[in-house]
Amino acid sequence: MRKHHSALGGVALALALALTGCGGDDNEPTVQETPTQSPSPTTPTASPTPKTPEEKAAAQLTKYLEVRDLAQRKRTIDFKTLNPVATGDVFLDLQETVVNMKMGDVTETGSYVHTLGEPRNRGNSIEITDCEDRSGVTVKVKGKARVPDYTAPDGKPLRNPAPVKYTLVKDKGTWKVSESDLLWDQPC
Amino acid sequence: MLRRILALLAMLGASFVVVIAVAPSASAVCEVDKVTGEVVCDDEDGGGNGGDNGSGNTGGSSTCNYNGREIPCTGPGGSVWSSLHECWIGPSAEELGEDLIPPAGQTKEDGAWHVCYFPPPGSSWEYTWVRSGEVGIDPVVLAQRAIASMDLDPIKIGIVPESGANRAGLVGLPVWMWVDSPTNDTFGPITASASEGSVSVSATASVSSIVWDMGDGTIVNCTGKGTPYADHYGKQDSPTCGHRYAKMSTDQPDGAYQVTATSHWVVEWTGGGQSGTIEFDLTTDPLPIRIGEAQVLTQ
Numbered sequence: 448m449r450k451h452h453s454a455l456g457g458v459a460l461a462l463a464l465a466l467t468g469c470g471g472d473d474n475e476p477t478v479q480e481t482p483t484q485s486p487s488p489t490t491p492t493a494s495p496t497p498k499t500p501e502e503k504a505a506a507q508l509t510k511y512l513e514v515r516d517l518a519q520r521k522r523t524i525d526f527k528t529l530n531p532v533a534t535g536d537v538f539l540d541l542q543e544t545v546v547n548m549k550m551g552d553v554t555e556t557g558s559y560v561h562t563l564g565e566p567r568n569r570g571n572s573i574e575i576t577d578c579e580d581r582s583g584v585t586v587k588v589k590g591k592a593r594v595p596d597y598t599a600p601d602g603k604p605l606r607n608p609a610p611v612k613y614t615l616v617k618d619k620g621t622w623k624v625s626e627s628d629l630l631w632d633q634p635c
Numbered sequence: 636m637l638r639r640i641l642a643l644l645a646m647l648g649a650s651f652v653v654v655i656a657v658a659p660s661a662s663a664v665c666e667v668d669k670v671t672g673e674v675v676c677d678d679e680d681g682g683g684n685g686g687d688n689g690s691g692n693t694g695g696s697s698t699c700n701y702n703g704r705e706i707p708c709t710g711p712g713g714s715v716w717s718s719l720h721e722c723w724i725g726p727s728a729e730e731l732g733e734d735l736i737p738p739a740g741q742t743k744e745d746g747a748w749h750v751c752y753f754p755p756p757g758s759s760w761e762y763t764w765v766r767s768g769e770v771g772i773d774p775v776v777l778a779q780r781a782i783a784s785m786d787l788d789p790i791k792i793g794i795v796p797e798s799g800a801n802r803a804g805l806v807g808l809p810v811w812m813w814v815d816s817p818t819n820d821t822f823g824p825i826t827a828s829a830s831e832g833s834v835s836v837s838a839t840a841s842v843s844s845i846v847w848d849m850g851d852g853t854i855v856n857c858t859g860k861g862t863p864y865a866d867h868y869g870k871q872d873s874p875t876c877g878h879r880y881a882k883m884s885t886d887q888p889d890g891a892y893q894v895t896a897t898s899h900w901v902v903e904w905t906g907g908g909q910s911g912t913i914e915f916d917l918t919t920d921p922l923p924i925r926i927g928e929a930q931v932l933t934q
Contacts, residue, residue, distance in 0.1 A: 519669070526757035538755040542725075543711035544669055546750050549731045551670035586672070597667050599674050605667070618755075629665040631674045 501566035504573040504615045504622040507532050511613075511624040512561050512577065515541055519555045522548050534618045535625035552590075557583040562608075562635075573615045573622065578635035580608035599631045608635045699909050701754055708774070708909050711752045715773060718908030720763050725750035728762050738764050768833055774907035777836035780829035782902055782913065785840055789919040790822065790898050791815040795864040796924060798891075803925040806880055810924075811873040812847050812896070813861030822860060823900070836906030838913075842898045846916075849878050850892030850924065884926040891923030 497503040511532040518524050522545050533541065548554070560580040567574045586596045595604035610633055614626040663676035699708040699716040708716045710723025717724050728735045728748035735748045741764065748762035793815030796804030804810060819825040823841030830836070847855040857876035864873070872879075884892045897918040904911055 524757070524760045526753070526760060530756035534755040538757070539711050539752065540666070542750075542752050542757070546712070546725055546731065546752075547668075547670050550726060552732070553669050555669075586669070588670075588672075593672050595672075597672050597674060600665070600676060605674055623755075626664070627666060629667060629674060631665055 500622065501568055501573060504566055505563055505575060507615060507622045508563060508575050508577070508613055508624055509561070511537075512559070516559055518545055519548065522554070531621065532623055533625075534616065534623040537613075537624045537627055540627070552588065554587045554590075556585050556587070557581075559584055560608075564610075571616065572625070574612055575615070576610050576612045576630070578608045579611050582607060601632070605631055606634065610635050706754055708911075710754075714752050716909070717765070720751060720765070722751035722753045722763070724763070724765055725752050733762075735762060741766075768831070774834060774836050774904070774909045775911060775913075777829040777831060777834060777906065778838050778902065778904035778911065778913060781827040781836055781838040781904065782840060784827045784829065785825050785838075786820055787825070787840065787900065787917060788821050789917040790817070790842075790845065790896050792894065792896050792919055792922050793861065793863055794894065794922065794924065796926070798894075798922045798924055803927050804880065806883055806926055806928050808870060808879065809872045810849075810878040810880065811862065811864040811868075812855070812857065812876045812878065812894075813863050813873075814845065814896075815863070817860055822898070828906075834907040836904055838902050838904035840900050840902040843901045844899045845876075846897040846899065847876070847878070848895045848897070849880070850884075850887065850894050850921075851880055851882065853878060880926040882926070883928055884924070889923060891925045893921035894924050895919050895921050 497506045510528075514525070514528045514532060518529070518541060524542060524545055529538070529541065560583065562578040562580070564576040564578065581596065584596070586593045597605035599605045610630040612628045612630055613624050614628075615622045616625045617623075618625075665674050665676040667673070668675050699706055699718065701716075701721060706716070710716060710725075712725060714723035714725045716722075726749065728750075731750070733748075737743055737745065737748075744767070746764055746766040749765045751759075751763045791814070793811075793813040795811045796802055814822055821842075824839055825841070826837065826839045828835060828837045844856055844858045845861075847857065849855060855876065855878050859875055861876035862873050880892070884890055887893070895918055897916050900915055900917065902913040902915075904913065
């Protein structure tokens with residue numbers, strides 16, 4: 448598990464995944480995209496470059512979540528940062544979300560805490576579930592805080608934290624976030 | 636989520652209201668709606684954002700082209716693709732609460748600043764100046780207007796045995812069916828155009844097949860006009876579109892089989908930077924055909 452805003456945590460996860468071979472289905476071989484050397488047994492002193500597809504996908508998802516959270520806070524989109532990390536439905540959904548927030552006078556302040564689960568390599572795609580904690584986020588509609596912030600389909604306040612499953616696909620050689628699914632009825 | 640639902644509605648012509656009960660299935664994809672605060676789900680199997688390039692009988696669909704690939708003409712929030720701007724044109728700046736000055740030489744009567752939704756990759760999140768009439772006109776709507784102007788009709792049924800009080804066919808003998816005196820507006824091809832503002836759509840319609848309901852429970856699908864019967868054919872089967880009745884029609888209402896012909900129209904349209912297909916059916920009024928047996932008819 449890894450905290451989105453913890454670089455060291457990210458390093459630890461990446462290294463742990465590389466060393467244990469964890470990062471996909473047990474029956475699926477881990478695909479090595481480029482020839483690499485075995486991980487060094489020495490303690491890393493700087494952020495390592497992601498090596499496996501799972502590590503690369505996790506790193507891309509982390510970047511996407513930063514871009515998304517910033518876009519929602521600022522209610523604008525910086526395509527220079529979004530283009531490299533998102534595609535498909537997610538790419539369109541974020542644009543629509545930002546526009547709808549402006550139209551509905553919805554603001555979001557504070558920071559999410561993202562804790563990524565183990566990537567699951569599906570071959571053509573990689574799934575990663577983010578345990579999204581929004582304790583530090585305040586949603587306001589026309590300047591008034593909305594409580595609860597979100598309501599689940601069963602009519603109850605949406606649990607917090609809540610798991611969100613992301614699907615990443617290869618786009619011109621780069622893993623990009625393509626789909627998201629809020630697993631509202633499941634615990635993290 | 637909303638985008639997918641709106642896109643689907645737009646593709647269906649939005650001529651009816653779909654009531655969606657919130658009872659997400661195991662395959663539902665869910666996300667939060669930032670505005671309403673609700674978690675909304677849609678069914679992965681039942682949605683689709685314009686990926687379906689086919690057409691049913693519900694008004695047609697359209698695909699647009701961008702960088703050599705097909706994309707749905709309807710984008711996020713029901714926005715409409717603009718080939719000129721290479722994005723889906725979203726709400727105006729005014730709808731987003733912004734009062735922006737028109738570009739030099741333009742007035743608010745000439746157009747408006749709009750959000751541009753980009754397919755990946757996006758370029759600029761700046762508002763785009765869209766001139767009045769440039770977008771917002773759904774070419775599918777124009778295609779439907781063009782079709783309406785064609786004033787298409789069902790075919791005129793050609794059939795032997797003929798219909799009439801003193802006419803009857805015999806059980807087991809060939810029945811010939813064809814399009815009688817086909818015209819452009821009963822069989823096609825026929826082309827018409829419709830325009831609004833700077834957008835013009837051209838549509839060409841033709842009948843792809845005719846489904847004959849013979850009234851005895853038999854459906855005969857014929858792909859062409861059929862072959863008109865002539866006396867020299869004698870008791871031959873129609874080479875293109877025929878049937879044989881196995882029973883007399885005496886137990887039918889009014890003592891006759893009620894025959895209808897349904898022509899399936901396919902309309903290919905292009906314009907406004909888009910193209911698509913619209914399909915629909917036109918059915919004739921029932922035509923009574925009496926069928927008897929030789930010994931009965933001679934009594």
